[in-house]
Structure formats: structure tokens, C-alpha cells
Amino acid sequence: xxxxGGQPDTKSIAVEGLWRNNPIFKxxxxxxxxxxxxxxxxxxxxxxxxxxxxxxxxxxxxxxLRTLTPRNIRMMVETLIIAFYVIIVDILLKAYWPEMSxxxxxxxxxxxxxxxxxxxxxxxxxxxxxxxxxxDGCFNALGYTxxxxxxxxxxxxxxxxxxxGYAVPFFGSPAWDxxxxxxxxxxxxxxxxxxVWVFRSIQMAREEKTE
Amino acid sequence: MNLGAEMGHALAVCVAAIFTQNILLAxxxxxxxxxxxxxxxxxxxGLGVAVVFVMTTTTLLNWLAYRYVLVPLGLEFFRFIMxxxxxxxxxxxxxxxxxxxxxxxxxxxxxxxxxxxxxxxxLGASLFMxxxxxxxxxxxxxxxxxxxxxxxxxxxxxxxxxxxxxxxIPRGLQGPGITLIIAGLMxxxxxxxxxxxxxx
Numbered sequence: 001x002x003x004x005g006g007q008p009d010t011k012s013i014a015v016e017g018l019w020r021n022n023p024i025f026k027x028x029x030x031x032x033x034x035x036x037x038x039x040x041x042x043x044x045x046x047x048x049x050x051x052x053x054x055x056x057x058x059x060x061x062x063x064x065l066r067t068l069t070p071r072n073i074r075m076m077v078e079t080l081i082i083a084f085y086v087i088i089v090d091i092l093l094k095a096y097w098p099e100m101s102x103x104x105x106x107x108x109x110x111x112x113x114x115x116x117x118x119x120x121x122x123x124x125x126x127x128x129x130x131x132x133x134x135x136d137g138c139f140n141a142l143g144y145t146x147x148x149x150x151x152x153x154x155x156x157x158x159x160x161x162x163x164x165g166y167a168v169p170f171f172g173s174p175a176w177d178x179x180x181x182x183x184x185x186x187x188x189x190x191x192x193x194x195x196v197w198v199f200r201s202i203q204m205a206r207e208e209k210t211e
Numbered sequence: 212m213n214l215g216a217e218m219g220h221a222l223a224v225c226v227a228a229i230f231t232q233n234i235l236l237a238x239x240x241x242x243x244x245x246x247x248x249x250x251x252x253x254x255x256x257g258l259g260v261a262v263v264f265v266m267t268t269t270t271l272l273n274w275l276a277y278r279y280v281l282v283p284l285g286l287e288f289f290r291f292i293m294x295x296x297x298x299x300x301x302x303x304x305x306x307x308x309x310x311x312x313x314x315x316x317x318x319x320x321x322x323x324x325x326x327x328x329x330x331x332x333x334l335g336a337s338l339f340m341x342x343x344x345x346x347x348x349x350x351x352x353x354x355x356x357x358x359x360x361x362x363x364x365x366x367x368x369x370x371x372x373x374x375x376x377x378x379x380i381p382r383g384l385q386g387p388g389i390t391l392i393i394a395g396l397m398x399x400x401x402x403x404x405x406x407x408x409x410x411x
Binding site for chain 1: 241247288332
């Protein structure tokens with residue numbers, strides 16, 4: 001957030017979260033739990049929806065309770081609020097989409113310790129009204145989502161020749177020698193590194209231009 | 212299962228958790244401190260030791276809590292909150308104990324302990340332990356192995372990054388970018404251990 005005081009408008013919050021202060025390539029936060037599910041686009045999408053839900057609502061809740069929370073136990077309260085929303089997601093997923101719940105394994109639960117959720121609650125939720133906090137959380141989660149979807153798309157197409165489970169022309173055919181390594185853990189690291197590299201370079205070039 | 216077989220299983224799980232199923236390189240847990248705190252070997256060592264200790268003890272504590280409190284009460288969905296509270300409380304307790312009894316150790320590790328509460332690898336190990344239905348002894352092997360695996364990975368990374376400090380790296384790749392690429396190469400190398408374990 002810009003510490004200039006006054007109400008930041010929706011557009012500036014959006015630009016901050018999606019681009020200028022993007023959680024992944026700028027803050028490098030919270031990549032732990034979600035990188036593991038980027039081998040399939042569908043898993044990533046579900047995980048990201050869960051994150052958008054948790055991040056916006058927990059930021060708003062932290063903000064609602066900000067005057068009532070004693071400062072020294074604030075971290076604990078924030079963790080409990082986040083855990084509350086994560087449990088809702090976990091139970092819903094188990095009830096209505098059990099296969100997806102097994103696919104994602106412990107990673108849904110790990111949203112609790114995802115640093116980006118805590119980071120936004122702490123940075124924005126504790127000092128802004130609920131509306132602003134929710135928007136900030138939502139756009140940060142969206143900024144996070146679009147990067148991970150890029151990573152997942154490349155990994156699934158190059159590694160399995162499919163997109164959301166459907167065969168892609170050329171990459172799905174025998175003419176394409178599937179890069180199995182892309183769906184294995186090293187592929188995630190390489191792909192994310194390339195995405196971070198590209199976006200940081202674009203950002204730096206732009207900043208130089210404006211100066 | 213008798214005790215001997217159990218111990219053997221625990222050992223196998225422990226070795227697998229260190230090498231082929233490394234919690235960091237294969238499951239991406241604990242990446243944030245891995246990228247943030249791996250600039251120097253000395254700090255990486257401190258954090259690594261603290262992780263080994265906390266991970267081993269908290270997986271065991273969480274196992275007990277899950278098995279004897281949550282399952283009998285039918286409150287399995289409550290495990291996220293339970294585990295987090297146990298981890299946070301335990302870390303706080305250890306911090307106070309170390310501060311009281313060993314000022315030297317406190318100076319070395321004190322700063323790292325609070326960081327650990329939010330290390331997703333710690334909670335992740337506990338959640339995996341529940342999903343895979345490990346017994347108490349196997350959980351011990353798993354917690355210890357995961358901790359050592361994380362320790363090894365961050366030490367290797369810190370050693371490599373110290374050497375990289377004076378090298379010229381494209382600007383967009385500096386910091387997290389290059390760290391991720393090295394992590395990818397390390398993950399590749401650790402996959403190589405799969406053959407060793409299968410070949411025995």
C-alpha cells in the first residue's frame with residue numbers, strides 16, 4: 001500500500017496487486033504451497049480460487065477486527081482467522097469434489113502458512129477499512145493467480161501435451177516428444193524462474209523509461 | 212507389525228524424506244525462507260538446525276494430538292488450527308527455554324525460531340503425516356528425515372549463492388530468479404537418488 005494517507009482508489013490497488021507489487025515476481029511470497037499443484041492447469045485454477053476466497057475474506061475480517069485485537073497477540077488472531085476460512089474451503093472441497101480434494105492433498109491446508117495471506121493481512125488489513133483490505137487481498141490473489149496459470153499452462157502443454165485435460169494440437173500428437181521433466185518438480189522451478197525473469201525485465205525496462 | 216519391521220520402515224521413510232522425497236525440492240515446502248535466508252552459509256546453518264529440531268518434535272506432538280484428541284472426538288477437520296497452535300506454542304516455549312538455559316544457543320538460533328512458525332514445511336510435514344497414516348515410530352523417521360532434507364538443501368543453496376555473489380547475472384534474474392534455477396538443478400540432482408534407492 002502507498003502510505004500517503006487518504007483512501008486509495010480501486011484502480012491504484014489493482015495496479016499495485018496485479019503488476020507493480022505483484023506477490024510472485026516482485027515480493028516473491030507465498031510460492032511454496034501453490035507451486036506444487038502447477039503441473040495441471042485445472043488443479044492450479046481450483047487452488048487459486050481457494051486462495052482468492054481466503055485472501056480477500058481474511059484481509060477484510062482482520063480489518064474489521066483491527067480495533068478490537070490487542071497488538072501483541074495479533075499474529076495469533078490473524079492465523080486463526082485465516083485457518084477459519086481455509087477450513088471452510090477444505091470442507092466444501094471434500095464434500096462436493098472429493099477427487100480434487102485428494103489431488104490437492106495437504107496443499108489446501110497449507111494456504112494457512114502461505115506467507116502472502118499473512119503478509120497482506122498484516123500489511124493492509126491492520127491499517128485500512130474492510131472494503132479496501134478486501135480489494136487489496138483480491139487483487140493480490142489475482143496477481144498471484146495469473147502468474148501461476150502461465151506457469152501451469154506451459155508445464156501441462158509441454159509436459160503432457162494437454163490443456164485442462166484436453167489434447168492440444170501438435171503437442172498432443174506423437175510428433176512432440178513430451179518433456180516429462182516439465183511436470184516433475186524441477187520443471188516447476190525452471191518455469192517459475194523464467195517467468196520471474198521475463199516479468200522483472202519488463203518491469204525494469206518500463207521503470208527506466210519513465211525516469 | 213512388529214517393532215523391528217516398524218524400525219526398518221521408519222528408516223526407509225527417513226532416507227526417502229532426505230533424498231528422493233525431499234520436502235523442499237520435491238514438494239516445494241518452505242520455499243520462502245529458503246529463498247530469503249540462503250544468502251550466507253552461517254545463517255542458513257542456524258535456520259537449518261532449528262528446522263530439524265522443531266520439525267522432528269512437532270510432527271510427534273501433532274501425531275499424539277491427532278490420534279488421541281482429534282480422532283476420538285471426531286474433529287479431524289479441526290487439525291489445521293490444532294497443528295498451528297501446537298507449533299506456535301512449542302516454538303514459543305523452546306524460545307523461552309533456550310533463552311533461560313543457554314544464552315549462547317539463544318544468540319545463535321534465537322532469531323530463527325519465530326520465523327519457523329510460519330515455515331510451511333513444518334505444518335506440511337504434519338499434514339503429510341496424517342494423510343499417509345504413519346505410525347508413531349515412522350512419524351519420527353519422517354519428521355527427522357524431512358528436517359535433515361531441508362537442512363541439506365538450504366546449506367547447499369547458501370554455499371552456491373555465496374560463490375555466485377561476485378558473478379555477473381542478468382539483472383532480471385538476480386535474487387529470486389537465479390535461486391529458483393539453482394533449486395531446479397538441485398531438484399534434478401536429487402531425483403538421481405531415486406535410482407540409488409531402487410537399486411539396493
